[in-house]
Amino acid sequence: MRVLDAIDDEYGGVIVDPQRLPVNPSSFAMVLHSSLSHWKMQGKKGVWLKLPVERSELVPIAVKEGFQYHHAERGYVMLTYWIPEGPCMLPSNASHHVGVGGFVINDKNEVLVVQEKHYAPALVGLWKIPTGFILEAEEISTGVVREIKEETGIDTEFVEVIAFRHAHNVAFEKSDLFFVCMLRPLSTQIAVDDIEIQAAKWMPLDEFVEQPLIQGDCMFKKIIDICIARLGKRYCGLSAQQLVSKFDGKLSSLYYNVTEAQDLNCQGL
Amino acid sequence: MRVLDAIDDEYGGVIVDPQRLPVNPSSFAMVLHSSLSHWKMQGKKGVWLKLPVERSELVPIAVKEGFQYHHAERGYVMLTYWIPEGPCMLPSNASHHVGVGGFVINDKNEVLVVQEKHYAPALVGLWKIPTGFILEAEEISTGVVREIKEETGIDTEFVEVIAFRHAHNVAFEKSDLFFVCMLRPLSTQIAVDDIEIQAAKWMPLDEFVEQPLIQGDCMFKKIIDICIARLGKRYCGLSAQQLVSKFDGKLSSLYYNVTEAQDLNCQGL
Known part of the structure; x- marks a missing residue:
């Protein structure tokens, strides 16, 4: 049984590799179907399928298989499939x-x-x-x-x-x-x-x-x-203070009041 | 020449009516093509094409005609086409x-x-x-x-x-x-x-x-x-104060510091 190239995410789901989708749409349809069966057997939860705009012919195939739109940007549309019974726990689109x-x-x-x-x-x-x-x-x-x-x-x-x-x-x-x-x-x-x-x-x-x-x-x-x-x-x-959190290594800005009486002494950059 | 049902927006563009798309995909392809020619002649700017998930077979047709993905929600994908020369001035997707x-x-x-x-x-x-x-x-x-x-x-x-x-x-x-x-x-x-x-x-x-x-x-x-x-x-x-702006009739919340010395006297709801 052929399965789409995909990596596991941190939440029990899979992320399909958008670079290695089958070239032929009917192959894609078959492999997508068998991949879902495979992931269901494995107890996977959410499936993330990013289709680049150049592969838009695959969109109706994924929708027919039960995928939903999640979000889109200029160059791609992201579709998702929630395998377990019960409500979809995937994070929302930007709001x-x-x-x-x-x-x-x-x-x-x-x-x-x-x-x-x-x-x-x-x-x-x-x-x-x-x-x-x-x-x-x-x-x-x-x-x-x-x-x-x-x-x-x-x-x-x-x-x-x-x-x-x-x-x-x-x-x-x-x-x-x-x-x-x-x-x-x-x-x-x-x-x-x-x-x-x-x-x-x-x-x-x-x-x-x-x-x-x-x-x-x-x-x-x-x-x-x-x-x-x-x-x-x-x-x-x-005011904005730029801080790096150790956990994700991300530089982000914290906005808070500048009060004269403050005794906050955490050092910024 | 047949043209898709559409309404004008405030910015010189058109919004295609997603309820009245041709049923047949090849009719859609033809009418979309002739609509674009028509709108170009009219000097229109941005074209908004919302395709419900039930009409996903139209997505590759619109992409082939030069439409780009703009955003998507569970039930639809929004595609856009910028007619004028020069950079696209359409507003961005949620960020x-x-x-x-x-x-x-x-x-x-x-x-x-x-x-x-x-x-x-x-x-x-x-x-x-x-x-x-x-x-x-x-x-x-x-x-x-x-x-x-x-x-x-x-x-x-x-x-x-x-x-x-x-x-x-x-x-x-x-x-x-x-x-x-x-x-x-x-x-x-x-x-x-x-x-x-x-x-x-x-x-x-x-x-x-x-x-x-x-x-x-x-x-x-x-x-x-x-x-x-x-x-x-x-x-x-x-603190949050709910206020209605006269101009759009919208109830929205304004968040601002509560300072004791303030002499702000605009009444909220």
Whole structure:
């Protein structure tokens, strides 16, 4: 009985080698079927089958065999099969988009604001802080600096995460985490990104806050109120510290409040 | 010329109606081809093609026509086609998994801890706080209460988000946001979830902190130090306030520090 090349995972499942799939679709169909019988006899649990986009002809064959879609990226679709009786215990697909917004204020008390080209009708005319999504494997502090630079040409230095918003059923029924960051400007000359942005400018803080669209919306107003409290040192935000955990050797960032009374002495990098 | 049923999106693109795809695969191939010519002439930008799992035989046809995978969920795969010259401006797939950890401490200064069934070898023997992933469209504060209840049987009340960790290339090359929360226990009797958890107990805080695996790992230790600072009121965490934004009518949660000196007066729900 032929069986697909696969390695065991840590959880009693198997991961099929996407590089060594049978070339012929009907061979694939036969071998996939006999592989499932083999893994069932072995008491295996989850089966992970990653099909590169070049092998898309195998997708309907796997679906016919009972595989479900798990997730997809530009170059592949991942299908899964849960062998045991009872509910599927495989981990879920990614669930969130992560956005950032940059509150950049200069020493003349002017805020860096933009008007976007594609506004929802209710927002037309609004001057808002630059926002965007972080890239794959990008840090929040890096992503917000990049987005501000792309949209306005302004160089900035990340100071703190001020607050974050959690919303659901946004794009593709996924959730959305939006981190409002405070940044220090390192340059003054604006150069607008023509693709996404209609206009950008430095706007006096009072004028920015007094916009009817901000005053009339509880979420916008609250976020701005917090930023202003931070400027007046009546609020503390979260700083990022990079740390390596011994267990996975991964460098990751811990975001926490910087309080003066803290006595935390673990050393970062 | 036949064209697939589709609606325009807000960004100059089209969204194909997944309910009204031609039944016959070869008709689909022809109509998809002529639809693309039609949309190109109309100056359309992105094309969104959602193929339900029951129509998986259409996947290789769409790929052959030049479509790329965008994302997939259990019941469908979404493919996209970017018509204009130049880089694809379509929004990305979800990028993050969101996990929660619950630091639950009772009035005897005991922490609610668990040992998991599936540990990485380096972590064997570790008593840790209950952790898990939040469900689709679930709030952080709700998800952490649910995970603690599932793993240990203990009812809790959410107090604050204490800190969060951002790590990259975790599962399926996606990033991971992990929110450490503090909670108040509302019950004492532990009932262990047999599927994921080996054991659960109330452990004296000192004993918990002194575990060599925690003392020896910078990230673990830092998180615990912050929790202890919070217990001693030398640290403030983030509270959640639910707010509805007028513009999308969406109820979402804003997480921000609760500081005594704040003068933020926007009313929540």
